[in-house]
Amino acid sequence: MKKTYSRKEIKGFIDVANLSELKKAMNTWHSPEIAGLVETLPDNQKAIVFSVLPAVAVVKTFKVLELATRKSLIKHLEHEQAAKILNEIQPDDRTEFLSELPGKTVKELLKLLSEKERKVTLSLLGYPNHSVGRLMTPDYIAVKQDWTVKHVLDYVREHGQDKETVNVIYVIDDNGKLIDDIRIREFLFVTHEKKVSELMDYKYISFVVTDKEESAINVFRKNNRVALPVTDEFGILLGIITIDDVLRLAEKEETEDIQKIGGLEVLDEPYMNIPFLKLMKKRSGWLIILFLGEMLTASAMGHYADDYQKVWQLGLFLPLIISSGGNSGSQASTLIIRAMALGEVTLRDWWRIMKREIFSGLFLGFVLGGIGFIRVLTWTLFTPIYGPHYFLIALVVGFALIGVVLWGTLSGSMLPLILKRAGADPATSSAPFVATLVDVTGLIIYFSVAVLILKGIML
């Protein structure tokens, strides 16, 4: 990497609007670096940097900018420049960008597109959100099976320049139906006279345009491909999906999953860039729901008020017991959410998962219950706090732990499956959500065990 200008120098050029020096400097930078710089500039200065970039760099840089920056940039650019960017970015990137904007803005921007590009974009926007149709680009190279290798290479030379990738060549029949895909290297390894049909193995993997975006990630992970074709339901080739878009999509999906598991709404913007009030809205939503749910503990506690006034020692272990349920539940739900996202388990495995988690819950319950039981007995040697019935209290703690951990594990593992079955995202069964659910029920389990064991003796 060559870097002959420092960031400070560049900012100096921008401040005094020395466009010729700025242009020279930008020429030595890579688009990710330029993007990094643009992110840190105030909105009006972003447009200045873009005004001096060569067309290729404009498109490359725009593509890697944060969504928020792209939005504000598009607003600050002159119409001509915005049109240039929109027309020159790849159709799939344009679709992705437009689909994040409000409908009104999209309409405005569509006007800036050329007739041809508008047609492509509108057709891509027509596919359902989160379908592979939204992810694909129609910029691919398709050839016929009776062509010679020379014909193909000439064709690539002539039409390849503005295609997103020429690494894979697609073979279609006269109706446009996909019949094979061949890597460009195969054409390099053979003589020019060979026919395309001689290179074909009729083996290919393809998506249907309505397939879910998420499924594309797993297919790319399992197959070593840089691009895969997309067809309609009749097998007509419509476009291709490239692995760089899949890598970015995977990142977005993981971030969403992780944020949901952590118990907040998906941010859609980097932590440092999101406005404070928007961040609060995303975070307070779930916290309030969880808080309202957790209020049930206060009601449940009210129900057992008599009992724990009589045996106040029960209160000592309350946080310990309900949090153990919450922890084992968070663990189980995270495990299943991730296994589902990776396609390791599906809804049909529910019974196998349940069996596994019943045994897991019992095992973990006995371990923690055992430790709790021993804890009470040991402390009794040093403090009179548990009173004469310390052994019974130890039993209550031990058995309650077994019950609560088993219950936590089971509900934590089943909740993602139930959510999936109901058509919701399994990752919604976040760690805090499961913990709250198990807190309320764990409390009831604890006091029920206490009543069962202490009835007639202490209660």
Place this chain on the structure above:
Amino acid sequence: MKKTYSRKEIKGFIDVANLSELKKAMNTWHSPEIAGLVETLPDNQKAIVFSVLPAVAVVKTFKVLELATRKSLIKHLEHEQAAKILNEIQPDDRTEFLSELPGKTVKELLKLLSEKERKVTLSLLGYPNHSVGRLMTPDYIAVKQDWTVKHVLDYVREHGQDKETVNVIYVIDDNGKLIDDIRIREFLFVTHEKKVSELMDYKYISFVVTDKEESAINVFRKNNRVALPVTDEFGILLGIITIDDVLRLAEKEETEDIQKIGGLEVLDEPYMNIPFLKLMKKRSGWLIILFLGEMLTASAMGHYADDYQKVWQLGLFLPLIISSGGNSGSQASTLIIRAMALGEVTLRDWWRIMKREIFSGLFLGFVLGGIGFIRVLTWTLFTPIYGPHYFLIALVVGFALIGVVLWGTLSGSMLPLILKRAGADPATSSAPFVATLVDVTGLIIYFSVAVLILKGIML
């Protein structure tokens, strides 16, 4: 996709060892499908399927198998077949596979490699774990800048067959120093007489061999490349990293992060395949640590035993208050862990994060505290349970919530940074870990607020 044989038919062929039919059937299948089939077979039958596969399919299929399957398969294959697989898979995949095996097995397997492959593998294994050196393949095409395009294409034709990718060609000087990378398409678009130097722009992005694997993921995300070069500290080209390996690495890293956030040790194996006792070991470790930590709540409660015997109503809100701290803490830590993984924030931003989280904590605390305060006052209209000092109790609940939520938010957001500073993985500050930490301190905050407000009146 053609599928003329059903899975059941195939299993039939395997059972009666009808190898010729099996071979024919396998020929119509893709390697991911074959891998899917192999995963479901008993260990001894896995080797049968592999014995009929053509060399290319053997390598492709082996590459996408689960690690556990690969391990058992290698053991069950005859030495010759194992040697064939090991010699034919790409060096980077081989290195990845070998580095997951115990040292003794690696030694055994290294013997099966040819002289040349052994040398390559040993050199790759020499790079530190989790460095990009482990991820790279030395199977790339390097050319000199004074070559003609025709020379390059001839060279690709001759040497490209066994290279992992020919999509990017690397230009090196006489010392082997990397000076540029050029996409293969650029060679297709120009006349055969042009010199390589005329295609060069001297702009490239490269890794140093000791760079962290994780950093590679973010570089690939920001740049639209299918392969990037790796050099030593002096700029000598050593190998390349391909995007398909990065996609798989990203998946592994995300899984590890998610499992850590969920409060369990990294599994390293799919949920359904991992042996029960191993799963229990991975899960019980953290649960026991959290349980021991949570025991401090029992001790803390003991400390305030007098107080909550006098004002037993305080117990009613205990689960509500400590869990609110836990939830806000889990949320904050998840947010920061993910932002760090994506490179959105770094350690140097700690003060900006802290400021942001102090305001967030106060905001969220006032929201939840307000709801809690109103909750107590409202219930008082329907139940006498809170006694004559219900207003004071409402105040205790409200102020305790502000304190606990602020504290939870702050510790949740700072913990990942502290862990990172200490050289540990930020994701270790899992939701359950933060929740447990905040439970203990939240309890102390709650009772301190209670003592402060109720002193002399109820306490």
